[in-house]
Structures are given as structure tokens and as C-alpha cells.
Amino acid sequence: MTKEEFVFKIAVLGAAGAGKTSLIDKFVDKRFTTDYKPTLGASIIAKDISLEDAEVRLVLWDIAGQEKYETVRSMYLNGAQGAILVYDITRRPTYEEIQNKWIKDFQQFGMKSSKYILIGNKADLSDKRNISTEEGQKLAESLNTKIFLETSAKTGDNVEHAFHTLVRTIIDSVPKE
Amino acid sequence: MVSANSPAPNQVQNSVINALLEAFYDVLDLDGKRSLLDFAGLSELMDSRLPPRGTSNWGIFLKLLNAMRTLLQFSDRILFEIGRKFSIYLDPCGSSFPDFIERLNDQFHELELHITPHSRSEYEITVSASENRSALFSDTWMHYFYRGVFMEGLRKSIGGEIIVDNTQCDDNSLHIIVKSK
Numbered sequence: 001m002t003k004e005e006f007v008f009k010i011a012v013l014g015a016a017g018a019g020k021t022s023l024i025d026k027f028v029d030k031r032f033t034t035d036y037k038p039t040l041g042a043s044i045i046a047k048d049i050s051l052e053d054a055e056v057r058l059v060l061w062d063i064a065g066q067e068k069y070e071t072v073r074s075m076y077l078n079g080a081q082g083a084i085l086v087y088d089i090t091r092r093p094t095y096e097e098i099q100n101k102w103i104k105d106f107q108q109f110g111m112k113s114s115k116y117i118l119i120g121n122k123a124d125l126s127d128k129r130n131i132s133t134e135e136g137q138k139l140a141e142s143l144n145t146k147i148f149l150e151t152s153a154k155t156g157d158n159v160e161h162a163f164h165t166l167v168r169t170i171i172d173s174v175p176k177e
Numbered sequence: 178m179v180s181a182n183s184p185a186p187n188q189v190q191n192s193v194i195n196a197l198l199e200a201f202y203d204v205l206d207l208d209g210k211r212s213l214l215d216f217a218g219l220s221e222l223m224d225s226r227l228p229p230r231g232t233s234n235w236g237i238f239l240k241l242l243n244a245m246r247t248l249l250q251f252s253d254r255i256l257f258e259i260g261r262k263f264s265i266y267l268d269p270c271g272s273s274f275p276d277f278i279e280r281l282n283d284q285f286h287e288l289e290l291h292i293t294p295h296s297r298s299e300y301e302i303t304v305s306a307s308e309n310r311s312a313l314f315s316d317t318w319m320h321y322f323y324r325g326v327f328m329e330g331l332r333k334s335i336g337g338e339i340i341v342d343n344t345q346c347d348d349n350s351l352h353i354i355v356k357s358k
């Protein structure tokens with residue numbers, strides 16, 4: 001069977017320090033570093049993945065969470081077919097920003113038919129947890145996405161699953177010829 | 178016709194590459210510029226400017242365009258903005274639009290730019306390439322880059338608000354109309 005080929009632009013969004021870059025590093029290069037260097041502008045990387053029925057090139061946009069990029073963020077989100085919304089389970093403000101800011105930005109500037117999932121990152125820091133899994137699920141429901149996962153960029157838990165789940169959701173939404 | 182400013186065959190003036198790198202930085206900041214250079218295999222250009230009066234291998238420019246085609250697909254606004262900034266850095270003082278196009282012609286090997294004036298404020302630019310290089314513009318996303326370049330080129334020349342009226346592409350050429358609003 002010939003596999004279908006797709007290219008998707010995926011934005012990874014969330015507050016500064018939520019672990020967006022670490023998630024991408026883990027997914028793309030299987031590496032994790034404890035050094036925190038804020039992303040300046042947008043870091044972009046291509047990653048090819050092979051699914052059972054499709055070959056997919058992902059163009060991953062790691063978009064800076066700092067306020068100073070507020071004005072250019074709309075341009076960075078332009079054309080994105082999917083987003084991973086990330087908060088840090090140890091810091092409540094990062095959770096609140098998802099609803100107050102990131103989902104609004106994405107819905108306004110991403111593609112109209114785009115898909116997104118919600119991620120609570122840093123699940124390995126359970127002793128510092130401030131947001132329960134149930135709160136994460138509730139937020140996902142209020143954002144109209146059924147997909148919520150807790151991930152750890154450090155251990156790799158659920159990281160690949162998160163990206164693959166989003167890709168599958170996007171593919172399933174593509175009208176069949 | 179090859180002007181006195183034309184670099185040798187298979188060479189491109191460093192000012193062209195520097196202008197593109199400045200545009201990357203302006204639009205995408207440090208990490209965006211780094212991403213494009215890493216993809217192009219040119220990370221050594223991250224922290225350095227090429228000597229402005231020198232020339233480099235044309236292949237460097239092709240690698241940068243290829244990185245844009247790959248990483249910036251779907252990002253039409255960004256490609257347009259990079260084109261616009263590239264135009265500013267390449268010709269900061271501005272010049273007549275036909276002269277600007279001629280300058281690009283001098284620089285861009287394997288691409289031929291032909292300008293047809295419809296009036297003093299409306300021009301059609303045809304970009305042609307040899308068959309094996311038509312990927313430089315046949316990819317729809319790259320049209321936005323050229324639109325930005327030409328729009329800003331005409332704006333610098335005649336001022337006021339400029340619009341890109343029409344873009345068409347066939348097998349080996351791209352046609353863009355820019356005009357005063």
C-alpha cells in the first residue's frame with residue numbers, strides 16, 4: 001500500500017519556561033538538558049516521522065513565550081495546522097495562561113481548521129505539583145480538545161505519544177479524496 | 178548583459194548573503210536565524226558577517242533559499258517579510274525600480290529577471306530559471322519571498338503604498354505585478 005505524504009506546520013505554545021524547547025529536543029533528538037536558555041524569536045526544526053499509513057514531515061515551531069514577542073507571534077503562527085499547548089504542572093500561572101492567552105492567540109492566528117492538544121509538562125516533578133491531572137483534563141474539555149496528556153521531557157514519558165497523537169488528529173481531519 | 182558589478186560565474190556578492198542573514202534575524206530573531214543556518218549546514222555564518230566587498234560560492238545562497246523553502250513553508254507572511262527586509266538591506270538607499278531589478282539580475286545566477294513597465298508606477302517582473310533551478314520559485318511558498326522583495330523595491334523607488342496585484346507561475350517562470358495603490 002502506498003503511504004500518503006503530508007507536511008504540517010506545528011506550533012508549540014506556552015509560557016516561558018514551560019518546557020517547550022525541552023519537549024521538542026526530546027522528540028527530535030532524544031536529549032534533555034537542565035540548562036534553561038529562553039528561546040529568542042522562534043526556533044524551527046523539521047522532523048520526519050513514519051506512521052502506518054503515512055509519511056509526515058513536521059515543521060516544528062518552538063515559539064518564544066516572552067512578552068516581547070507579542071507583536072510578531074501572529075506572524076509565527078500564520079499557517080500552523082496544529083498546536084501543542086504546554087503548561088508546567090508545578091506553576092499555576094502557566095496553566096492559567098493557556099486559557100487566557102495561548103489558545104486565543106492560536107485560534108486567532110493559526111489556520112481555521114487547525115487542531116490542538118493540551119499538555120501538562122514536567123510530570124516527573126510530582127512532589128512540586130500544583131495542578132492536578134483532573135484540572136488538566138477539565139481545561140482540555142473547556143478548550144474543546146479531547147486530548148490531554150501529562151508529559152516529562154526529562155524522562156521522555158508521553159512525549160512521542162503527544163506529537164503522534166496530534167499528527168493523527170490532523171490527518172484524520174484532512175478531507176479524503 | 179553582465180555589468181561591471183557582476184560577480185564571477187558561480188559566485189555571489191557577500192552583500193547579498195549578508196542582506197538575507199540580516200533579514201532572517203530581523204524577522205525571526207536569533208533562534209530563527211540559527212534554525213535556517215543549521216538546516217542549510219551553514220552554522221558558521223551565525224556570528225559573522227561576510228566581508229561586504231567579497232564574493233562567495235553561489236551554492237551558499239541556494240542552500241539558504243532551500244532552508245527557507247523547507248522550514249518556512251506555510252509561513253507566507255514571514256516569507257514576504259523576509260523578502261521585504263532583504264530588499265531593504267540589499268539596497269538601503271533605494272534606487273529606481275528598473276535599476277534595482279538590474280542589480281538583482283547582476284547578482285542572481287541561474288535566475289533571469291525581466292522587467293516590463295506598464296506605467297511609472299506599475300511593473301511586471303518575470304523571473305525565469307533554467308529547468309533544473311525552477312524549484313527556486315516554482316514552490317508556491319517562495320512566491321511570497323519574491324513578492325516582498327519587489328514590493329519593497331518599488332516602494333523605495335516611488336514611495337507610497339505598493340500592492341502586489343498578481344502572481345502567476347508556469348513551468349519555468351514566475352510573473353509578479355507590483356504597482357502603486
